[in-house]
Each structure stands twice: as C-alpha cells, then as structure tokens.
Amino acid sequence: xxxxxxxxxxxxxxxxxxxxxxxxxxxxxxxxxxxxxxxxxxxxxxxxxxxxxxxxxxxxxxxxxxxxxxxxxxxxxxxxxxxxxxxxxxxxxxxxxxxxxxxxxxxxxxxxxxxxxxxxxxxxxxxxxxxxxxxxxxxxxxxxxxxxxxxxxxxxxxxxxxxxxxxxxxxxxxxxxxxxxxxxxxxxxxxxxxxxxxxxxxxxxxxxxxxxxxxxxxxxxxxxxxxxxxxxxxxxxxxxxxxxx
Amino acid sequence: xxxxxxxxxxxxxxxxxxxxxxxxxxxxxxxxxxxxxxxxxxxxxxxxxxxxxxxxxxxxxxxxxxxxxxxxxxxxxxxxxxxxxxxxxxxxxxxxxxxxxxxxxxxxxxxxxxxxxxxxxxxxxxxxxxxxxxxxxxxxxxxxxxxxxxxx
Ligand SMILES: [Zn+2]
Numbered sequence: 001x002x003x004x005x006x007x008x009x010x011x012x013x014x015x016x017x018x019x020x021x022x023x024x025x026x027x028x029x030x031x032x033x034x035x036x037x038x039x040x041x042x043x044x045x046x047x048x049x050x051x052x053x054x055x056x057x058x059x060x061x062x063x064x065x066x067x068x069x070x071x072x073x074x075x076x077x078x079x080x081x082x083x084x085x086x087x088x089x090x091x092x093x094x095x096x097x098x099x100x101x102x103x104x105x106x107x108x109x110x111x112x113x114x115x116x117x118x119x120x121x122x123x124x125x126x127x128x129x130x131x132x133x134x135x136x137x138x139x140x141x142x143x144x145x146x147x148x149x150x151x152x153x154x155x156x157x158x159x160x161x162x163x164x165x166x167x168x169x170x171x172x173x174x175x176x177x178x179x180x181x182x183x184x185x186x187x188x189x190x191x192x193x194x195x196x197x198x199x200x201x202x203x204x205x206x207x208x209x210x211x212x213x214x215x216x217x218x219x220x221x222x223x224x225x226x227x228x229x230x231x232x233x234x235x236x237x238x239x240x241x242x243x244x245x
Numbered sequence: 246x247x248x249x250x251x252x253x254x255x256x257x258x259x260x261x262x263x264x265x266x267x268x269x270x271x272x273x274x275x276x277x278x279x280x281x282x283x284x285x286x287x288x289x290x291x292x293x294x295x296x297x298x299x300x301x302x303x304x305x306x307x308x309x310x311x312x313x314x315x316x317x318x319x320x321x322x323x324x325x326x327x328x329x330x331x332x333x334x335x336x337x338x339x340x341x342x343x344x345x346x347x348x349x350x351x352x353x354x355x356x357x358x359x360x361x362x363x364x365x366x367x368x369x370x371x372x373x374x375x376x377x378x379x380x381x382x383x384x385x386x387x388x389x390x391x392x393x394x395x396x397x
Contacts, residue, residue, distance in 0.1 A: 027298075041371035041381070048373040055298025059327070130328035134297055137330065137397055145372060 012125055013067040014087075017077075018183075018218060019120075019131075020060030021088035024078055025226070026109065027053030028233050029096060038099055045145060049106070052138040059131040066127075079237035083220075083227050090217040091174035093226040097167060100160065103149045104167030110143040111195050112178045115188045147199045154203025161205075168208050176213025183218035256285040262316045263290075269304045270376045273347035276305060280335025283326055291326040295397075296377045333397050350382065350393040359384035360391055369393075 030050030037043035061074035072080070091109055096102045117139055120132035153160040179189045200207060216222070236243060264277045276282050276292070283291040292309065294302045306323055313321050333352035336344075341351035348360045356365040364386040371381040372395075379392040 041373070044371060044375075045373035048377050051298035051300065051377060052296060053298065055294075055296060059297060126328070130330075131297075134294075134327050134330040137332075138297060141372065 010067060012128065013064055015120075015128060016060045016064035016067065018087045018089075019128075020057045020064055020074075020077070021086050022092050022109075022113070023053040023060065024057035025086070025088045025229065026092040026105075027051070027057060028229060029092065029094075030102075030106075032096055033102065042099070046102070049142050049145070052135075052142070056131065056135045056138070059134075063127050063131065075237070079234045080241075083222055083230055085220060086217075086222065086226060086230075087220065088217055088222075088226075089174065089177050090214060090223055091171060091178065093217070093223060093229060094171060094174065095225055097170070098163055100153050100163035101167030101170060103146055103153065104164060104171045106142065106146040107150050107199070108168075108171055108175055108196070110139055110146050112185075112188065112192055114139040114143045115191055115195075116185050119185070119188070150199050150205075151203040154200070154205040164203075165205065165208075168205075172208040173211040173214050177215040177217060180215055180218070183215075255288075258316075259285050259290060259313070259318070259321065262312050262318070263309060266305075266308050266312045269301045269308065270378075271344070271347070271349065273349075274336075274340045274343050276309065278337050278340030278343060280331060280337065280340075281305060288320060289322045289324055291324045293326050293331045295331050299377060301376075331397075333394060336394075344394060348391060349379070350391060352394045352396040354396060357382055357393055359387060359389055361389040362387040 027050045030046050030053065033046040033050075034043065037046055057078070058074050061077045065073050065077060091105060094101075094105055096105075114136060117132045117136040121129050121136050123129050123132070150164065153164040155161075178184050179186045179192075197207065260277060260282070263282050264275050266276050268274050268276060268279055268281070271279075279295065281292050281295065283293050285291075290309070290313075292306065302325075306325075309323060313319065336352065344351045345360050350357050350360050350367075357367045357369075358365050359367050359382075362384060364384055366385045367382050368385060369380060370383050370390065374381040374392055378395055378397070380395050381390065382393045383390045
C-alpha cells in the first residue's frame, strides 16, 4: 500500500500529519530567529511562538503515530522522514527573509490557523479536538502579535512599509493552497479574507496583487527550501540515530 | 475500612505529596496550586500541560515521579490529559497569593496590579516574557518592571 492509500484510508491520520507538519516546520523556521531578532522583546516573542508551534506539532504527530501504529513516535516522524513525506503547506517553509517578511508569513498563517483550529476544536473527533482546543488560545496570541506588527510596519516609515509590502507580495502566492478545495479549508476563505482586509486597511496597505497560487506541499511537492531546513533540523538524529540527552 | 474511604485517603495522600512539588520555572508555586494536577483516578494521576509547547512539562512529570517514588508510591500511573484545556482559572486562590508575594502579577481579567506597590497604573512592555506563560509589564508609579501571568 502506498503512502497515498494509507492517507485516503484514514482521514484523521491525514489531518494529524498535515497539522503537525505545518506547526513543526514553521516552529523550526521561527527558531532560526533566536538571537537575531531586531529587539530582545521580539526575540522572545518569535521564540515563544515557535515553541508553541513545536508543542502543537508534538501533540499532532503523537496522534498520527498512534493511528499509524508503525512504532514511529513523534520524534521519528519529525527526524526520520524524507522531504517527499512531509505534508506541510508551502507557506510555512518559506525562508524568514527580513523581519517584515517573517511577519507577513506569520500574519497570513496565524489568521488561517486560528480559524482552522477553532473548527477542529469543535469537530467530533475527540483526539483532534482536544489538541485544537488547547492550540486555539495560543494561536489567537500569535495572530494578534503578527497583526499588530503589520499595522506598525505598514503605517511606519517608508522603509518598513516597502519591506512589508515586498514580504506580503512574496508570501501571497502560497495563500491559495490553504484554501484548496481538495486539500485545504475552502469554507474558511471568506472569514480569512475579511480579517486580512481589516488589518491591511488599518495599516493603510492595499491587498497584494492577485497571483497564480502555487500548491503541492500537501502532496509532498515542496520548494527547495524545505530540504535545506530539514538537513539542519534532522542532522543530529540522522548522524546519531536515537541520540538523547 | 470501606473502599470509598481508602480511595479518598489515597487521593489526599497523593495531593499532599504533590503540594510540595514546585513548578520548575516558577518555584514559589506547586503543581497543585497551578492546576497542572487535574485528577487522581484510582491509581492513575492525570496531569495537564499549561501550554502545548511548555518545555517544563517533561521536567514536571519527572519531578512528580521522583516525589511519588520517594513517598513509596512507585506504582502510580501518570497520564497526560489535554481536555478540557488548562486555563489560568485552574490556578488556586492560594497559588495566586503566592505568585503575588513572589513578585509576579497573578492572572486577572481586570486591571494589572503592580506586585510591589499595588498600583493599577501599569503598562505592558512585551506580550511575550521569560516563559510562555508570562508577559512583561512595568509600573508607571514606582517604575518596577514585573512579570505578569498571562490570562489564558
Ligand atoms: Zn509599582
């Protein structure tokens, strides 16, 4: 049986893997800011958001491992899968760029993740909904933080504004994947659009120009950036399998 | 002695032991004060993480295990329960008083009070503080910077 068959046979496993991989990859990305953010408070904020996401990833991947029943725990799923087996969306694997680009990515993602997690928290599957209910409160903080920074940068200096516009413009092509009719959450689009438009208006910014959406992350077709991220994240467990401290 | 009484005393005994297990990041409060200890069901103890990514969760589980071992209760099973999710409402009154005395503003839905001078004339400096559960504030009257336990 191929990976695809397994997923088709078990939608809960499919969900848990996607949600876990989104959180894991973005958590790893944000951890790259540790010690490099523009201010101490931002360093703490980005590291804490990354920590929340890695915690959520642990819960979702533990659930995936339990359903899968192959004896691979959350760590094995994180550290011993190859790039083609990751199911995260393309948005989260995009490089950090400058601070404005990181904020653009977080703004688009956290607003989507909050809406999605609210839906999951209310869904009938008890194991998924327990994780969702816990995560949604954390994500609300992330969305608020990113939205406040969108307003501050957009409504700030010419420099901050130009950088944010460039960041949003780059990230915008990965938005459609979040609402893909097959692998995404199309029903959340209207609410998400409204949230994004409201904050951009407050920042006196226009919506980015429409772009042809790039999809593929959900079926394992990733950008080259994910391979580089994994080579760093997985290095230790690949070189010294089972290492602990 | 009836079964019910034995059950009650076992639970009380476990809670007594755990009331001496401190939170590793905020050592002025115990895991019981913080509401991390959710229930004692038979010989199983259910604990819940404060935040999904709380790095102290593993340390807390180990500290609880050590305390139970030392008290001669090595057979208690420890389970992690996520539902219903932990909120700051699970922090006991005693826990709130201990946080305040330690210099951390306890979570409250109303004005944030300076733990040093009691003034409510305070402002948030950073929503993310030294640990995931705290934000950084400053007193505008006595100028004291302080941690505030986030309402969650
Ligand atoms: Zn004061």
